[in-house]
Amino acid sequence: MQHKVYWIEGDGIGADIWKVTKPVINVAVQKAYQGKEEILWKELLAGEKAYKQTGEHLPKETLEALANAKVAIKGPLATPVGTGIRSLTVAMRQKFDLYACIRPIKWYKGIIPAVRHPENVNMTIFRENTEDVYAGIEFQSQQEETQKLIHFINENFNKSINTKCAIGIKPMTEFGCKRLVRSAIQYAIKNNLPSVTLVHKGNIMKFTEGAFQKWGYEVAKQEFAKQTITEQEVREGKNPENKIIIKDRIADAMFQEALIHPEEYSVIATTNLNGDYLSDALAAQVGGLGMAPGVNMSDNLAIFEATHGTAPTAAGKDIANPCSLLLSAAMLLEHIGLEKAGYAIKTAIQTCIDKKTVTQDLAKEIENATSVRCSEFGNLLIKKIENIEF
Secondary structure (H helix, E strand, O other): OEEEEEEEOOOOOHHHHHHHHHHHHHHHHHHHHOOOOEEEEEEOOOOHHHHHHHOOOOOHHHHHHHHOOOEEEEOOOOOOOOOOOOOHHHHHHHHOOOOEEEEEEEOOOOOOOOOOOHHHOEEEEEEEOOOHHHHOOEEOOOOHHHHHHHHHHHHHHOOOOOOOOOEEOOOOOHHHHHHHHHHHHHHHHHOOOOEEEEEEOOOOOOOOHHHHHHHHHHHHHHHOOOOEEEHHHHHOOOOOOOOEEEEEEEHHHHHHHHHHOHHHOOEEEEOHHHHHHHHHHHHHHOOOHHHOEEEEEOOOOEEEEEOOOOOHHHOOOOOOOOHHHHHHHHHHHHHOOOHHHHHHHHHHHHHHHHOOEEOHHHHOOOOOOEEOOHHHHHHHHHHHHHOOOO
8 A cells, every 4th residue: 555645855954864764764664564555755845945946935836735635744944033934834834724733752761861750751742833923923113014003002902012012913712722622632532641731821811821721621521521520620539530631730830840740741732832842841851852753733634844953054964863853754654554664663763772873962862872974873773673573
């Protein structure tokens, strides 16, 4: 059976890590299924490579292909800070309504962690992906349209915004928040996980972040009453009876909780900006973004991605760590029903870490490790996969 997978190389180190990732995926699928399953690769252009070839960072052909796709995977795409094009990744999220950014965070044994008990860090972040301040509704300081908006707000809503301010708008809908929390609870049910925690800043932003909390509890009560129970109900003495506990935490407090009591959290559902901060912070606890996979999903399309940046200073030097993209590929394989191949990739990575033969960034995080080039690491992974017994 053939599985069509669209791929985007990405900018910076994207070319380096893709040279490793595709062969590893192909070998894993071949080893696991002995030719009965196959990946049919189709490249799409985006980012700097697309601009050089087409004059566009996100060509029409790429958008048309993704509009009819089921799965895709991409390397990191560059985004200028403070000027130039907006994030291509965010543009794709909004264009295709990829409302859930899902990032599983776990420790790979052998990596020197930033916390005392990294084995307790095993969380999956569900980050709302299309609303909040990431919706891109911004107005530059001291521009005519900005001053018109400020004047309108000040005059009609009795506010006193400084006329020289830049303005950003934070839209959050009941529909968007509820579907994100719904998908997080469904994931917890499917994977037999003990809790879903709603992370928000509702104590300050009462009508946006506070509404996220309120709507999240409503989803649990109205749609999953038989499978869930609130943390407050448990405190009042009600028996959880193997139900999923719905909790909520203020965002800043959650950063402390993730450090001190990570074992108490399994699935986190949160807003866009909070989720961006939190997923990176959790990844740092267990080895950094180089070991963090992720996917942006709608109900129809899933785009898996390396969660780190383009690292332009390392581009073309064959020194990059491909594990984020490889682990995202393992997620993709599991998503399309090729779980054995995904298992093979994750097992091979852990074996290389156990043998202390890794790329240079990981070698700094593993005691007495040997540093190898990105391409050499890929060859080691292939050898490990070829020796796996299913």
